[in-house]
Amino acid sequence: GQNIDQPTEMTATEGAIVQINCTYQTSGFNGLFWYQQHAGEAPTFLSYNVLDGLEEKGRFSSFLSRSKGYSYLLLKELQMKDSASYLCAVRDRKGGSYIPTFGRGTSLIVHP
Amino acid sequence: DAGITQSPRHKVTETGTPVTLRCHQTENHRYMYWYRQDPGHGLRLIHYSYGVKDTDKGEVSDGYSVSRSKTEDFLLTLESATSSQTSVYFCAISDGGGPDTQYFGPGTRLTVL
Numbered sequence: 001g002q003n004i005d006q007p008t009e010m011t012a013t014e015g016a017i018v019q020i021n022c023t024y025q026t027s028g029f030n031g032l033f034w035y036q037q038h039a040g041e042a043p044t045f046l047s048y049n050v051l052d053g054l055e056e057k058g059r060f061s062s063f064l065s066r067s068k069g070y071s072y073l074l075l076k077e078l079q080m081k082d083s084a085s086y087l088c089a090v091r092d093r094k095g096g097s098y099i100p101t102f103g104r105g106t107s108l109i110v111h112p
Numbered sequence: 113d114a115g116i117t118q119s120p121r122h123k124v125t126e127t128g129t130p131v132t133l134r135c136h137q138t139e140n141h142r143y144m145y146w147y148r149q150d151p152g153h154g155l156r157l158i159h160y161s162y163g164v165k166d167t168d169k170g171e172v173s174d175g176y177s178v179s180r181s182k183t184e185d186f187l188l189t190l191e192s193a194t195s196s197q198t199s200v201y202f203c204a205i206s207d208g209g210g211p212d213t214q215y216f217g218p219g220t221r222l223t224v225l
Contacts, residue, residue, distance in 0.1 A: 031211060042202060042216035043155070050211065087155065091212070097143070097162050100214065101171075104154035 004103035006088050011109045012078055020073045020106045022088030030098045034062050034073045035087040037105070042082075043087055047073070083110045113140055118203050118217040126225050132191040133220050135203030137183075138168075142208040144186035146170075146178060148199040149219075155202065161186055162208070193224045 003025045012018040022032070031050040035043035047055055049064035049071060061074040074084055085107050089100040113139030119133050135144060145160040147170075157170030159178040167178050175197060177189045190197055203217040 033213070042218055043214075045213045045215070046169075048211040048213065064225075089155075089214075095162075096166060097168070097208075098212065099157065099160060099170075101157070102155040104152065 002103060004090055006086075006106045008104070009107045009109070011111060014080060014110055014112050016078050017074065017076050017080045018078060018108065020075070020086050020088075020108065021051045022073075022103060024061055024069050024071075024088070026069070026089045026090055026092045027092035029066060031091040031092065032062075032064055032071050033089040033091070033100060034060075034071075035089065037085045037087060039084070042054075046056055046086075058084060078110050080110050081111070083108060116203065116205055116215060116217040118201075118220050120220060121218065122221045124223045124225065125193055126150075127194055128192050131193050131222065131224075133188045133201055133203075133222070135186040135188070135205075135217055136188075137205045139205060139207070140183060141205040142183075143206040143212070144180065145204040145206075145214065146176070146186065146188045147204065148172065148197075149202060150199050153194045158188065158201075190222075193222075193225050198222060198224045 006022045034046040037043040047062035054063045059076045064071045085105040087105045088103040091100045120136045146158040147155045156172045161167045161180040201220045204214040206212045206214045
């Protein structure tokens, strides 16, 4: 099975930078995803890491260290609309398929 | 946006009744998934399908069954609904290739009284 851990809630100020961490334990790692979910809406894809290092996409970056079982999502120049839940998902082998398992999500509150 | 719809979007039912939720995709993706989302638990996988008539259980499959008779449709059935199955249900699809990103439907809010 998997154990995925991320903070329950974080707060930050508009214009600042925030880092959301995700740690995991898995036997057959095959990629890590970050999703954003606004209240009352469906999750939407933000980033994907399968190799160690940093992936940058505009104001959002995601980092992976497979040896440490660790990832983070970095949000720069925070905007009010970034207030949402951020879900870390780790893909692992299940039978003949690779299936993601989600952490419980981190609720980010951005203050003016 | 991926073409994925769910029906109904909202449903209120009574304990003991059967309920079927439908997920429909127009992307011809191989994989389809059913999740439930509850406060404090995040998204938990109920069942998934890796092809027509090919399905497997997720971590919270008890009390649920699924069927996939066509590529585009994945049905989730609660055989006898209980109050513990009150939740928001999300369907997701992915194409099975790298990176195999999941795209989610809008969700169904189910209340079992």
